Amino acid sequence: MKIPNPILTLFNFILLNPPLTLETCVDTVCHVLIRFPFHTEESCGYPGFQVSCSQNNQTLLNLPNCGQLKIQRINYAAQQLWLNDPNNCLPKRLLSLNLSASPFHAVYHHRFTFFNCSSNLDYLQRRYIAIRCLSHAPTYAVFATPSPTVVVHLSSLCVLVGAVNVPVQLPFYDRVLSSELSDDLRLSWDSPACGRCESHGGRCGFKGNDTVELDCYPLPSQGISRGARYAIAICIGVPALLCSIAVLRCICSWFRVRIRNGPWAYETVADFEALAGSPPATVAGLDRPTIESYPKIVIGENRRLPKKGDKTCSICLSEYMPKETVKTIPECGHCFHAQCIDEWLPLNASCPICRTSPSKLPQPRARSSP
CATH class of the missing domain: 3.30.40.10 (Zinc/RING finger domain, C3HC4 (zinc finger))
Structure with missing residues (x-):
C-alpha cells in the first residue's frame, strides 16, 4: 500500500479549500481605519454606523441631538471608540448629548452639573476650573462639576444650566471639584457583536448581500486558513526538529572521538590523574x-x-x-x-599546637635470601 506524502496532502487541502475573503465591504482610511461595522456612503456597513470624511481628513460620526463628533480612534476588538468635538468645544455638545437613539453607550459616565456664574468670579475661578469655550470673561463663567458638595455651593451663587451624564474615559471622578471637560468621550457598542472575531484575527461582515446575518472571515492577507497554517507548521517543524537532533548527536559523537583519539586521550583514571598533574594518594598521618x-x-x-x-x-x-x-x-x-x-597522629603528621612534623622511624630493610 502506498503511503501518501503529507506535504502533497497538505497542499491539496489548501488548493481544494481556499480561504474565504470578505469582498462585500472594503476598508477605507480617513484619519482612522474605517471598516465593518462602520462605513461611508460609498461602502457597506451596519445600520447606525455611517461616518463621513471631512475635507481636512477628519472622520465624523453623527450622533442624534448632538451633531457630528470627530472619531479619534476605534478599537474594533474591544468594540469601543473615542470622540471629541471638531470645533474644540466639547462641553457645548454635551449639553444636548442623548445616546438613547444611537447604538452607542458610555463605558463609564459621571453626572456633571453646569452652572453659569456672573458674580464673585475671581473667587470662583481661583477655586474651580472654568470652561473657557463657554465663558466670557469678565462677564460670566461656566463651571461643570460632579461633586455634590460643589453643586450645593454653586447653587447659592450661580444659575443652574443643567445636568448631563458625561461618558468619561475612566471611572475616577468622585473627588474632582470641577472640570473643563475637554477629554475624549469613550463609547462602546454591543451590536453587531464582532469583538470576538476581531480579537482572533478575523473580519466581521454579512454572510451575503441580501441578509443581515453576520459571519467571521479570515483576513485576505493571511492567504490560508488557520488550520492550514497549523498543518504547515507541523509538517515543517517536526522534520526540522528531528534534523537538529541528528546534527547535535553527530557533533557530540565527533567530540567523543576527538577526545578519545586526540593528544589528551586517556584510558584509565590513573592516566587522567597523571595528565592533570594530580599527586598519587598518600597517607597523611604517622605509622x-x-x-x-x-x-x-x-x-x-x-x-x-x-x-x-x-x-x-x-x-x-x-x-x-x-x-x-x-x-x-x-x-x-x-x-x-x-x-x-x-x-x-594517624590522620595528621604534625603537632596540633606548633604544627611541627614529627620524624618517622626508619623502616627495616628486607633481608635478601641467601
Whole structure:
C-alpha cells in the first residue's frame, strides 16, 4: 500500500479549500481605519454606523441631538471608540448629548452639573476650573462639576444650566471639584457583536448581500486558513526538529572521538590523574610504630608536666588530672592525652599546637635470601 506524502496532502487541502475573503465591504482610511461595522456612503456597513470624511481628513460620526463628533480612534476588538468635538468645544455638545437613539453607550459616565456664574468670579475661578469655550470673561463663567458638595455651593451663587451624564474615559471622578471637560468621550457598542472575531484575527461582515446575518472571515492577507497554517507548521517543524537532533548527536559523537583519539586521550583514571598533574594518594598521618615509640608520662598529684604552662590537652580541651597518661612528641616537647594523640597522629603528621612534623622511624630493610 502506498503511503501518501503529507506535504502533497497538505497542499491539496489548501488548493481544494481556499480561504474565504470578505469582498462585500472594503476598508477605507480617513484619519482612522474605517471598516465593518462602520462605513461611508460609498461602502457597506451596519445600520447606525455611517461616518463621513471631512475635507481636512477628519472622520465624523453623527450622533442624534448632538451633531457630528470627530472619531479619534476605534478599537474594533474591544468594540469601543473615542470622540471629541471638531470645533474644540466639547462641553457645548454635551449639553444636548442623548445616546438613547444611537447604538452607542458610555463605558463609564459621571453626572456633571453646569452652572453659569456672573458674580464673585475671581473667587470662583481661583477655586474651580472654568470652561473657557463657554465663558466670557469678565462677564460670566461656566463651571461643570460632579461633586455634590460643589453643586450645593454653586447653587447659592450661580444659575443652574443643567445636568448631563458625561461618558468619561475612566471611572475616577468622585473627588474632582470641577472640570473643563475637554477629554475624549469613550463609547462602546454591543451590536453587531464582532469583538470576538476581531480579537482572533478575523473580519466581521454579512454572510451575503441580501441578509443581515453576520459571519467571521479570515483576513485576505493571511492567504490560508488557520488550520492550514497549523498543518504547515507541523509538517515543517517536526522534520526540522528531528534534523537538529541528528546534527547535535553527530557533533557530540565527533567530540567523543576527538577526545578519545586526540593528544589528551586517556584510558584509565590513573592516566587522567597523571595528565592533570594530580599527586598519587598518600597517607597523611604517622605509622603506628612511630606513635608507640613516643614517651609516656603518668601525671602526679601536683599535675606538673615537662613544659610549663601545659595544663590542658589541646585536642580534647580538657584539663590534665592526676594519674592520667600523657604522651610527648619528641621534636617539640608538647604533651597530650595519650589516647588523644594516638587518634590524631594517624590522620595528621604534625603537632596540633606548633604544627611541627614529627620524624618517622626508619623502616627495616628486607633481608635478601641467601
